[in-house]
Amino acid sequence: AQSVTQPDIHITVSEGASLELRCNYSYGATPYLFWYVQSPGQGLQLLLKYFSGDTLVQGIKGFEAEFKRSQSSFNLRKPSVHWSDAAEYFCAVGAHPPDKLIFGTGTRLQVFP
Amino acid sequence: DVKVTQSSRYLVKRTGEKVFLECVQDMDHENMFWYRQDPGLGLRLIYFSYDVKMKEKGDIPEGYSVSREKKERFSLILESASTNQTSMYLCASTEVPSGNTIYFGEGSWLTVV
Numbered sequence: 001a002q003s004v005t006q007p008d009i010h011i012t013v014s015e016g017a018s019l020e021l022r023c024n025y026s027y028g029a030t031p032y033l034f035w036y037v038q039s040p041g042q043g044l045q046l047l048l049k050y051f052s053g054d055t056l057v058q059g060i061k062g063f064e065a066e067f068k069r070s071q072s073s074f075n076l077r078k079p080s081v082h083w084s085d086a087a088e089y090f091c092a093v094g095a096h097p098p099d100k101l102i103f104g105t106g107t108r109l110q111v112f113p
Numbered sequence: 114d115v116k117v118t119q120s121s122r123y124l125v126k127r128t129g130e131k132v133f134l135e136c137v138q139d140m141d142h143e144n145m146f147w148y149r150q151d152p153g154l155g156l157r158l159i160y161f162s163y164d165v166k167m168k169e170k171g172d173i174p175e176g177y178s179v180s181r182e183k184k185e186r187f188s189l190i191l192e193s194a195s196t197n198q199t200s201m202y203l204c205a206s207t208e209v210p211s212g213n214t215i216y217f218g219e220g221s222w223l224t225v226v
Contacts, residue, residue, distance in 0.1 A: 009153070034215075043117075043203060043217040044156075090155060100146060100171065101215055105155040 002027050004093050006104035013081050014112050021076040021107050023091035032094030033074040034101065035065055039087045047089075050074065061085070086111045116140070119204050119218040126225050132191040134221050136204030143208055145187035146215070147171075147179065150201040159202075162187055194225045 005024045013019055025031055032051050036044040048059025055067040065076045074091060088108045092101040120135045138145065144163050148156040148171075158171030160179040168179050176198060180188045187206075191198055201222055207215040 006155075036217075041220075043219040044205075045217075046214055049214065092156075100144075100158055100161050101156075102158075103148075103156040105153060 002093060002102050004091050004102055004104035006089075006091055006107050008107045009105070010108045010110070012110040012112065015083050016080050019076075019078045019081045019085070019109070021089050021091075021109070023074045023076065023104060024072050025074065025091070025093045026072065027093050033065075033067060034092040034094065035059065035063070035074075035076050036090045036092060037061075037087050038090065038106075044090065047076070081109075081111055083111045083113060085109060117204055117206055117216050117218040119202075119221045121221050122219065123222045124224070126191075126194050126223065128195060128225060130191075130194050130225075132194050132223065132225075134189040134191075134202055134204075134223070136187045136189070136206075136218055137185050138187075138204075138206040138216070139185065140206065140208065140216070141184065142206040142216075143184075144206060145181065146205040146207075147177075147187065147189045148203045148205065149173065150203055150220070156203065159189065191223075194223075196225050199223060199225045 003026045034049045035047040038044050047063050048057050050057045050067045057065050088106045090106045091104040117138045146161040147159045150156045157173050162168045162181045178190045201220050203220050204218040205215050
């Protein structure tokens with residue numbers, strides 16, 4: 001069955017520190033992979049997506065993610081976290097048809113000054 | 114700019130009431146979705162629609178129905194609201210072909226008392 005696992009429910013980092021959020025997926029075909037961010041009380045905003053090609057994907061707000069097929073992973077990274085990055089982050093895999101997404105349970109990021 | 118609008122951000126309804134959650138997109142997208150978001154469970158797909166008057170059940174359709182009479186509007190209906198339907202509801206839309214970005218509304222917070 002298709003699924004997405006985000007093993008870290010809650011992560012706390014200091015401002016300026018590096019960040020890596022983990023995502024593992026289970027999918028029978030070539031996956032379409034996404035990272036979304038949700039600020040409190042808001043909808044979801046797309047950070048980046050992977051469809052094919054270069055396995056290192058650049059997104060908005062200085063985020064990047066690397067697709068590793070051998071590990072079934074799509075981890076999100078940022079070299080230096082800002083206080084405004086505090087939010088909940090969701091990894092998702094695209095299923096067909098018709099493009100519905102399967103989401104992980106999310107990782108809540110807290111940033112300390 | 115892309116826009117998915119959920120007309121009601123915050124609602125409080127009584128048990129047994131019929132509830133309508135409205136969603137409108139202005140991007141002429143074919144596909145529209147309703148997700149439910151709960152802490153620790155991530156986003157779960159309730160229903161989706163890939164054309165006018167077409168609908169498909171998602172992972173948790175029980176207790177819900179949908180209506181899509183016009184391409185831009187996708188309504189979620191709770192026939193008889195129950196307290197376990199207290200949640201955040203997110204509408205989304207995307208255009209085909211597969212892999213295009215899915216755009217989310219800001220969400221509707223529903224409390225059933």
